[in-house]
Amino acid sequence: MKRIGVIGCGFMGSGIAQVCAQAGYDVLCYDASRESMDKSRAGIEKSFDSRIKKGKATEEDKRKTLDNIRYAADLAAFADRDIVIEAVYEDLDVKVGMFKEVGAYVSADCIFVSNTSGLCISDMAERSGRPDKLMGAHFFSPVPVMKLVELIRGNKTSDATYQAVRTVTEDLRKVIVDAPDGPGFIVNLLLVVIMNEASRMLELGADPTELDAVLKAGLGMPMGGLGLADLSGLDVCIKSTANIYEGLGVRDFAVPRMLRRLYDYGHLGLKTGRGYFTYPAKA
Template sequence: MTVKQVGLVGSGIMSSGVAEVVAKAGMDVALRSRTQEAVDAMVAGLEKSLAKQVEKGKLDDAASAEIRGRVRAVTDLSELSSCDLVLESVVEDITVKKQLFTDLDDVCANAKILATNTSTLSVGDIAAATKNPERVCGIHFFNPAPVMPLVEIVRAEKTGSATVSGARTFAEACGKTVVDVIDRAGFIVNSLLFPYLNNAVKALDAGLATRDDIDAAMKGGCNFPMGPLELLDLVGLDTSLSILEALHDEYQDPNYVPAPMLEQMVGDGRLGRKTGQGFYDYSK
């Protein structure tokens, strides 16, 4: 299965990063958001990122123009009808994703793969919103997508073998290391990572140490590139809260009960880097 045209749905952190990865891998990208403003902002973000790479000598002007030329911005879902593969990265909400897959199933009759970038939701539940669950799988990129080497390919109960192998070929064409995983909340990485991140928030709240010392301890003591609180700000605290809730729903393990401080911060609109305020201040 050769993927030439990729539809990306959603205009947040993940779709923006994946758009750059896919266009750099030589595939055409249709970027879809519900509003022209949001999709224009994504394209502007991509242009800024490419310009920075040209400035640093990582890309030349011709390559940058070629990559930019592969990306078209659209607002109507029907404009994804010619795509071979569609990957959604919209808000981590099962109702929203199910509705989107019902719509994609109708609009993208020719797509070989309809994929979700969900971090924790059931791919099988999302697939059940379509008439063709065999072409639905998870293609889980990590943040920031242009930098992080891993992609988890998630096989739900009804996912077809051709879908799994096509998704693997696509992710490898994007230059990623691929792992296969069955459809359990959090897959490999987040089911192991989130108890740790959650406990870091609980430790901060309990006064175990300062924010800076918690992050410094895990970087210096475990050789992690980022501390847990910095990482939560990068992921987004709202997304992190949704991930913990989904993990708790599935496993009923108290380690996944979201730290009250995390819930409080989300309630206050402090979502991390994307809002300029999280555990750290990004507004300056």
């Protein structure tokens, strides 16, 4: 299992492609947007340039990694892939549709992996048409930095599929946690509560900078919940929160009014320059 396909060349997909290539895997990427693929390669190069300046990587590391990454014009090029990892929009229908589309080209032995942050793996696997060959691997952002990966088996995921994906994840030198196939898995179930309650406290007049300072200094979080929400993207946060609330029906997971308001105004966090915080315009 040395040939990996990554579908979706946004921030998460590019990070997954980078760590797989760094580990020596032959990585083929695809995105419906040519611009996204161009930005993906440029982003990986920029990531390496930053690490090289800090003495954490060499030019040779950069060259070897980039040599292991190619970009495909269409999904037909995925015919020889052993594993396909999707990192597309967090919507069950979108993800299932993508797996069905690529499924027309790959072999019957090809393993499908979803980077969903909380959608039901069993439902996704059943609808994909190959329930024993699909499972979840929830990476965290930014992928080259964050060590944790949640592995999630569907109710029909085979032992062989799980072991193959676990082996790849170990090769990436990640910390592996087996998570249950429930809304939000483990991390997001805990994290969404913190983010949501911080958002609700803003409605009561709390200061966002002070709230995040409390989470960092008091709870030892490397980044406050509101800043992390901005980094992740408030569009991603609202989708994740809504999915968990739909699955559990618990008030703690209902979308906070402040989050909904920011989303409706198009303030999605760092990527738009404004979310819970305001960010300087990119040069």
